[in-house]
Amino acid sequence: MEHFRQLEVPLKPADYRSDIEPTWCPGCGDFSVVAACTKAFSELKLPPENIVQVSGIGCSSRAPLFMKSYSVHTLHGRALPVAVGIKLANPDLTVIVQTGDGDLFSIGSGHNPHAARRNLDITVICMDNQIYGLTKNQVSPTSREGLYGSLTPYGTIDKPLSPIATMLSFGATFVAQTYSGNPKHMTEVIKQGIVHRGFSFINVISPCPTFNKIDTFKYYKSRTKDINKDMGHDPSDYAKALELAFHDHDHYYDPNAPVPIGIFYKKETETYHDRVNAVKARYGAVDEPTPELIQSFVDACKPKAI
Numbered sequence: 001m002e003h004f005r006q007l008e009v010p011l012k013p014a015d016y017r018s019d020i021e022p023t024w025c026p027g028c029g030d031f032s033v034v035a036a037c038t039k040a041f042s043e044l045k046l047p048p049e050n051i052v053q054v055s056g057i058g059c060s061s062r063a064p065l066f067m068k069s070y071s072v073h074t075l076h077g078r079a080l081p082v083a084v085g086i087k088l089a090n091p092d093l094t095v096i097v098q099t100g101d102g103d104l105f106s107i108g109s110g111h112n113p114h115a116a117r118r119n120l121d122i123t124v125i126c127m128d129n130q131i132y133g134l135t136k137n138q139v140s141p142t143s144r145e146g147l148y149g150s151l152t153p154y155g156t157i158d159k160p161l162s163p164i165a166t167m168l169s170f171g172a173t174f175v176a177q178t179y180s181g182n183p184k185h186m187t188e189v190i191k192q193g194i195v196h197r198g199f200s201f202i203n204v205i206s207p208c209p210t211f212n213k214i215d216t217f218k219y220y221k222s223r224t225k226d227i228n229k230d231m232g233h234d235p236s237d238y239a240k241a242l243e244l245a246f247h248d249h250d251h252y253y254d255p256n257a258p259v260p261i262g263i264f265y266k267k268e269t270e271t272y273h274d275r276v277n278a279v280k281a282r283y284g285a286v287d288e289p290t291p292e293l294i295q296s297f298v299d300a301c302k303p304k305a306i
Ligand SMILES: Cc1ncc(C[n+]2csc(CCOP(=O)(O)OP(=O)(O)O)c2C)c(N)n1
Pocket: 057, 058, 059, 060, 061, 076, 099, 100, 101, 102, 103, 104, 107, 127, 129, 131, 132, 133, 134, 135, 140
């Protein structure tokens, strides 16, 4: 039995599309993410009413609008805490965060370590175009050194961070990278991320043809290398996963270096809810707070006249 609800009669991928047409530029990598997600939902037989997709702000964060599920379009960088709250309130829901490299690793980065180390059973999909697309071309934490943007006319002098190494070090129990130009690989990785019981992080290399003229589909086409199939990487090997992750941006500096895609790390271990249940079992079930109890807390916090 899966840890998520499943339909008896599967729906087609198209049944998970909303009637809102994507507003993305022609050729944007994010189209593939919607296609892969709807295919993954269909193959996993997820009931649309049991999925909640949470996003921040960015071109990528518009993805949930184009799919049929519950969704919350939150503030810039705040998808994770909202997703965590939803999962805590109703662990029965399949909670998916749709975000971007700026949303997750710039303004929202403070939430990442805590969401990952708690191992809540949610899936985070980051559309990494190595640029801020929505605000028209500013560099992001994953931009290559020297990339020109509207606010960096001499090229950025910052070093890029590795989304994979970052999330591995924070304790995410499923960490993968895939690519918009390989929809089959992406669908499989998204399926595995959802099936994984625990915090899943998936970085999707998703080119922005409008503003990032360097990291394009043409650039990635010959460079991606499957670490599991082509390099024999075993996802249970955490040390090797970290080593691979530290080299995932080598191609920024060495034109012959490959771009690794695949499952870097996967570990089945207790989730946040498993630990909550263990505490309940040890100390006895705690009564759910009544509306009267909650009101008494609210009253206690009201300012009092001196
Ligand atoms: C508090 C706040 N600061 C800044 C912005 C402006 N803003 C909107 S999206 C964005 C960057 C988005 O980049 P990314 O997450 O990479 O998404 P992309 O558009 O590239 O998919 C910024 C800085 C905002 N909306 N809210």
